[in-house]
Amino acid sequence: MSSGSRPVDLASLAVRELFVKSGGDRYGLTEAEFHCILEQVAAKYLPGAQAEQRQRFWRELKLEELALARACAAGHELAWQVFLTRYREKLYDIARGITKEDSRARDLADSIYGDLYGTAEKDGRRVSRLSFYMGRGSLEGWLRTVLAQEFVNRYRKQKRLVSLEEQTEDGVQFSAAVPDSSGPVDRRLGVAVDAALEQLAADDRLILAAYYLDDRTLTEIGRLVGVHESTISRRLEKLLKGLKKQVLAGLVARGMNRGQAEEALEADVRYLQVDVGRKLQENRPAAFQEDKGSD
Amino acid sequence: MTELSKLLRQRLASGSHARVRPESHPDADTLTAYMEQLLPAAERNQVLEHLAACSHCREVAALALPEPVASQGAPAVAAPAARRWGFLWSPRFRIAASLATVAIVATILLEVRPKPQEQAKTPDSFTAPSGGSAEKDTRAAAKPETAFEAPVPPPSANTRAGLQDSITPGAARGRSEVEANRSVAIGNARAASSHVDNKAAPPAAIDRDSAVSSLSGRPVMAGGVSGFSRNDYVNQGFFANNAPADAVSGALFVSTDGAELPSAPPPRTSNQFPSPTISVANIMGFADMPTQNTGTQAVRILAPPSRSSRLGLAYLPALGTKAKSVLRHSVPAIPPGATSFAMGGAGQLNPNVSEAAAAAPALDGGVSALEQSGAFRRRALSDAGSVNMKAEMLPESALSLWRVSGGRLVRPGETAGTWIEACPNFEAVQFATSSAHGKDLWAGGANAALIHSSDGGVTCERVTLGASAIGTIIHIEARGAVVQVKSSSGQSWSSQDGGKTWKIDE
Numbered sequence: 001m002s003s004g005s006r007p008v009d010l011a012s013l014a015v016r017e018l019f020v021k022s023g024g025d026r027y028g029l030t031e032a033e034f035h036c037i038l039e040q041v042a043a044k045y046l047p048g049a050q051a052e053q054r055q056r057f058w059r060e061l062k063l064e065e066l067a068l069a070r071a072c073a074a075g076h077e078l079a080w081q082v083f084l085t086r087y088r089e090k091l092y093d094i095a096r097g098i099t100k101e102d103s104r105a106r107d108l109a110d111s112i113y114g115d116l117y118g119t120a121e122k123d124g125r126r127v128s129r130l131s132f133y134m135g136r137g138s139l140e141g142w143l144r145t146v147l148a149q150e151f152v153n154r155y156r157k158q159k160r161l162v163s164l165e166e167q168t169e170d171g172v173q174f175s176a177a178v179p180d181s182s183g184p185v186d187r188r189l190g191v192a193v194d195a196a197l198e199q200l201a202a203d204d205r206l207i208l209a210a211y212y213l214d215d216r217t218l219t220e221i222g223r224l225v226g227v228h229e230s231t232i233s234r235r236l237e238k239l240l241k242g243l244k245k246q247v248l249a250g251l252v253a254r255g256m257n258r259g260q261a262e263e264a265l266e267a268d269v270r271y272l273q274v275d276v277g278r279k280l281q282e283n284r285p286a287a288f289q290e291d292k293g294s295d
Numbered sequence: 296m297t298e299l300s301k302l303l304r305q306r307l308a309s310g311s312h313a314r315v316r317p318e319s320h321p322d323a324d325t326l327t328a329y330m331e332q333l334l335p336a337a338e339r340n341q342v343l344e345h346l347a348a349c350s351h352c353r354e355v356a357a358l359a360l361p362e363p364v365a366s367q368g369a370p371a372v373a374a375p376a377a378r379r380w381g382f383l384w385s386p387r388f389r390i391a392a393s394l395a396t397v398a399i400v401a402t403i404l405l406e407v408r409p410k411p412q413e414q415a416k417t418p419d420s421f422t423a424p425s426g427g428s429a430e431k432d433t434r435a436a437a438k439p440e441t442a443f444e445a446p447v448p449p450p451s452a453n454t455r456a457g458l459q460d461s462i463t464p465g466a467a468r469g470r471s472e473v474e475a476n477r478s479v480a481i482g483n484a485r486a487a488s489s490h491v492d493n494k495a496a497p498p499a500a501i502d503r504d505s506a507v508s509s510l511s512g513r514p515v516m517a518g519g520v521s522g523f524s525r526n527d528y529v530n531q532g533f534f535a536n537n538a539p540a541d542a543v544s545g546a547l548f549v550s551t552d553g554a555e556l557p558s559a560p561p562p563r564t565s566n567q568f569p570s571p572t573i574s575v576a577n578i579m580g581f582a583d584m585p586t587q588n589t590g591t592q593a594v595r596i597l598a599p600p601s602r603s604s605r606l607g608l609a610y611l612p613a614l615g616t617k618a619k620s621v622l623r624h625s626v627p628a629i630p631p632g633a634t635s636f637a638m639g640g641a642g643q644l645n646p647n648v649s650e651a652a653a654a655a656p657a658l659d660g661g662v663s664a665l666e667q668s669g670a671f672r673r674r675a676l677s678d679a680g681s682v683n684m685k686a687e688m689l690p691e692s693a694l695s696l697w698r699v700s701g702g703r704l705v706r707p708g709e710t711a712g713t714w715i716e717a718c719p720n721f722e723a724v725q726f727a728t729s730s731a732h733g734k735d736l737w738a739g740g741a742n743a744a745l746i747h748s749s750d751g752g753v754t755c756e757r758v759t760l761g762a763s764a765i766g767t768i769i770h771i772e773a774r775g776a777v778v779q780v781k782s783s784s785g786q787s788w789s790s791q792d793g794g795k796t797w798k799i800d801e
Contacts, residue, residue, distance in 0.1 A: 045325075132322075132323070132324075133323075133324065136324040136327065136328040136333060137327030137328040137331045137333055138327065141359070141361075142323055142324060144327070144359045145355065147358075147359070148354075148355045148359035149323060149355050149359075152351065152358065190306060193306045194306055197306060197307070202340050202343035202344040202346075202347055203343050205348075206343050206347040206353075208307055208347075209307050209347050209348075212300065212303055213304065214353055214354070220357055223360050224346070224356055224360065225343075226332055240303075243299065244299050247299070247302075
């Protein structure tokens with residue numbers, strides 16, 4: 001286990017308390033090794049933070065699961081037994097929930113198992129994906145996220161290679177032609193809409209994006225944002241009303257009279273300019289690779 | 296708003312509004328902490344900003360969300376409404392609603408249509424005793440469980456005056472059930488008991504309640520009122536005023552071994568009853584008492600109290616128009632010449648026939664013992680909904696009580712246990728059905744045989760329907776000159792001139 005530079009300015013009592021709480025000694029971890037892990041986590045999420053801030057941050061970590069994951073990454077046998085007992089079936093269940101199909105779920109879970117065990121080597125040492133777990137969320141949640149990332153990356157890649165025949169067999173229609181950006185609609189409309197969107201809160205924009213772009217249900221959006229789906233419904237309605245007012249006001253502010261602004265708002269959206277390049281760039285599947293690399 | 300939605304979809308897809316560039320994605324730990332709502336507000340807002348702009352991370356986050364569990368997942372949109380009205384679908388409410396519905400329906404059926412059940416029961420449980428037999432003889436009848444003596448009170452006092460035209464067999468059956476089967480007590484309330492039956496009191500209720508009342512030691516009130524569950528049927532004042540002298544003093548109890556039971560008086564025919572002398576004042580407690588002229592004498596009809604007084608008003612909306620029709624129902628008109636009728640139902644007593652029925656021959660078609668006796672006749676009502684108020688009037692003559700038994704056409708004789716066969720000169724005809732009104736008798740049988748007699752079966756003549764008539768005559772409907780017969784082959788013949796000419800109905 002790589003420990004890096006050994007911290008010298010920590011309160012040893014606080015670290016010892018956290019170490020005891022983690023139960024890391026069951027898996028062969030020493031207090032010093034655990035201290036190094038904590039420092040690694042703090043360096044990633046709280047760079048340059050004071051000792052007190054770090055200790056407060058550490059106390060919010062899932063210490064027991066962090067110790068287990070890191071012990072597994074170090075190849076501790078008992079830790080792996082505990083890990084497999086706790087998460088083996090869960091991992092398959094999670095994969096099944098993501099893929100909605102047994103064989104693909106097993107394939108996905110098996111591939112993640114390989115990563116977790118550490119099939120790749122770096123500097124002559126086996127690198128386990130569990131060494132990237134930082135304990136900010138639950139280990140099960142982290143495994144769930146890792147599986148989802150792997151699924152999205154893997155099957156998005158595969159989706160690009162689907163032939164036209166397969167698409168036809170799947171009932172996929174041919175994509176519509178990219179609309180001509182040089183339409184008759186006033187460019188001020190797009191600018192006004194963008195300005196109105198920028199003024200929204202982050203969760204409001206997330207709601208709009210999940211609803212209009214991802215076609216998520218209100219239930220899914222509610223779970224994504226962490227509020228009740230009825231709240232999502234009310235907020236969507238409120239958002240649309242507010243946005244219309246904002247856009248109309250923005251169009252008036254950009255030189256239109258009220259009638260022109262309403263007419264522009266009701267224009268056919270096919271003539272609006274769309275930044276296709278930026279959209280494609282946004283959809284680039286780089287999260288998992290970046291995640292792996294950064295961790 | 297539709298165009299705005301499309302506009303938003305396009306502008307959101309362009310990502311030109313995004314404050315953060317989606318190139319730097321949050322790692323799995325951060326996303327996990329976000330979904331588990333463990334991030335501090337500032338960091339959570341950063342993740343929200345990223346998710347709003349990054350469809351990839353939105354997809355990952357959506358996939359990584361744990362499956363909603365009913366107990367811990369977000370409730371459905373309709374959850375508030377479901378909580379509000381959810382009790383409607385709870386098993387407890389369903390059971391309660393079902394029970395309430397059953398109770399309401401049962402109550403309505405009992406209240407609106409109480410008589411058919413009880414009257415249908417009457418023929419099965421009533422067998423008139425042979426003339427002059429005592430109670431012990433009655434017990435020794437062929438069907439001890441159901442054969443009851445019908446003690447007829449002595450024709451003294453004016454208690455029974457005026458009741459001969461309206462007495463029903465349920466009265467005798469009601470008391471005789473107690474006396475013969477239970478042998479526990481006899482209230483000296485014969486006249487009143489008859490009167491109660493005239494009020495269409497349920498015979499079963501009379502029997503059971505009287506028995507239970509006697510068993511429990513409750514005194515039987517003069518007039519036989521005690522033990523009746525339906526006191527609204529009973530005119531207390533009438534009983535007090537009209538009870539015989541030996542009954543007014545109170546209840547008369549006897550021992551259970553029957554030693555002190557009074558001997559049953561001989562059965563009577565209606566001819567032995569005195570002429571009606573009942574005063575109006577004595578029956579003023581009854582509701583619905585229209586007076587109708589039947590030839591030379593006026594007959595006062597005693598009817599149960601108005602339905603509306605027995606039905607709770609709450610029933611009326613549930614019953615709808617049916618309830619209204621029932622409530623509006625009136626006592627049927629009495630055709631001229633009719634002197635006997637039954638209150639409240641499809642059964643009626645034939646006062647000219649002896650109540651003895653032990654020797655009555657078995658009838659074809661499963662007719663009940665009561666009907667076999669000839670003393671009671673049951674006819675189907677045209678309107679099943681008008682249950683008990685639609686009594687059919689019968690002519691006075693017993694000649695209308697023809698029955699088919701063993702392929703023969705018979706009617707009760709004037710003396711008990713005797714039967715008179717009609718149309719003896721038509722022995723070759725296997726009769727299947729008959730229809731009689733007074734002395735006008737129609738009977739049909741196998742091979743489309745149709746017999747008509749206009750003198751009560753003394754002389755009969757064969758009527759030819761038509762060359763194409765086939766099958767057995769199974770139904771005859773005669774109303775004056777209009778006669779309609781139906782055969783087992785499905786043919787229907789009708790005559791408008793008393794049977795002189797016939798035509799087949801299409």
